Amino acid sequence: MTNFGFTLVQLRYFAAAAELGSMTAASQELMVSQSAVSTAVAQLEKELGVQLLLRRHARGLTLTAAGEEFYRELRNYLVHTAELAEVARTAGRALVGDLTIGCFSTLAPFELPRLLAACEEEHPGIRVSVVEDEHAVLKQALRNGRCELALMYGYDLEDDIDHVRVGVAAPYALVAKGHRLARRKRIKLRDLADEPMVLLDLPHSGRYFEGIVESAGFAPQIRHRTTGFETVRALVAHGQGWSLLNQHPASDMTYDGSEVVALEITDSVDPLEVVLASMKGIRRTGRAQAFIRSSIRTARERAGR
Template sequence: MTDRISLRQLDYFVVAAQTGTMTGAARQLFVSQAAVSLGIAELERQLGVQLLLRSKSKGLTLTEAGRVLLPQARTLLARTDELQAGLRDVGQTPAGDLLVGCFTTIAPFLLPGLLEEFQRAHPRVRVDFVEGSLVDLQHQLLDGRCEVAVLYGVDIQPGIAHEVLYATEPHVLLPRDHALARRSTVRLRDLADQDMIMLDVPPSMRYFTEVLVGAGVSPRVRHRTRSFEMVRSLVARGFGYSLLIQRPALDYSYEGREVTVRPISDEVVPLPVVLARPAGATPTRRAAAFAAFCHDCVARDPGLG
């Protein structure tokens, strides 16, 4: 009979790859280091390949075979968790752990409300989240760490499937006493001789630059920052204008200084917000439930974006 690998061996391997050391994996799994080492060694023997390179100075490093196995092992373990949870209710109710990724600047505006309502609708799903850049989130999807992620629909890597949730458009952020703040809308060409505060986060920076250049404006960037709130604070202090997509409920900086938000009168190409997942993989019941819930929320609240 074929010597089959076990779920425990896969669990040891996944956690060891995640923590980077046998000691860290043993601590997280509440087992001895010897148990983890032996389990992974046996897994490598059964598969006939080396999965991890061991180094006292660098810890554990995935081999090519290890990189291939890791996302598949994560998916298999997630399926097993769902199977166990689902059988408690004849498999009809979404259940188990769901890790949702979200682009950093979108997260505080969208995620808290989604999580609250989704948990109310699906109490047996334990949802956690991770924030990150487009590159980080797509890597986590491909590695099997995240099942779904909310991000901007640009620079999507091969192997990632995505569905548009809604489209967003930028607005102009101005100091309260700026001359353009007296207008109801702002033409982009009127910003040509103004200093700009650039949100230096991909893909926002490139998108805002393309919006301005498309209107014949070469942005005169005075300051760059990766902080959304730093942009608003600098604008509130009169250092320049900015283009942003997300808008807090109150038009005040962290310092309590007022900023003015004005729509752009030019026609601007919208930036889509999408729900992404690994292509070719059948979503778990909980991931499918979350996707359906997101689309339902957007349908109920078209102004969500």
């Protein structure tokens, strides 16, 4: 068996330097001297017998191929050294500590408050912080360890990302209150083929909605594109076109006091899964597992109401 003599401090200093790309930035983050970080990294490299970082004065630090692989494994290890210490401190007591989760921006107002409240009720010692952003940014945040979980839609998830379902979001058509179809409860998308469309044009979401229209046999006549969920609703309410959405506000009234009508579509369209995603192959912390269990229970209770 090979015995390595590196320390946990050296690993932490290396991780900070690798993440921040600078010995100076790492020393400021860790509140130690720059020489302490530099010496720790040099000693770690000597002990391992491999160069982990390339030092370039003008461009800071760059991970070598070996450094990238080592850092990827190290992030998971450091998370669980902190959890191990926490287990010792809190043995026999409730879960405590910090948990950072990501959340897709349009999902946040509909799903996030309910899940946070449920987790807080069951595990008041878990302090959850949230990173809101779009799909691609959240996947990167999972990969670089910025967040441990991400609440998002279950599309375009690569093989390195695992997920569990906590809900579904079926698409529906949105029209103004005075629209010719507003009195119906259900329609075929073909009924809207000759009218302009207002598109919620977020990355991936826009293409998803366009694909639904195209699967109905016609190309959407897009009059307006916007990244704002409520902007879509307001434009539709003022007769600027119809739209497709998949989250239902409790009220049909828009911010400016106008009204919209949601119509079920009879076209065969698969709903989007709402998932909690995490990195595959990385053992989740107890806090993350607790949040997932709480979210699944909340989703089941809501579906059964």
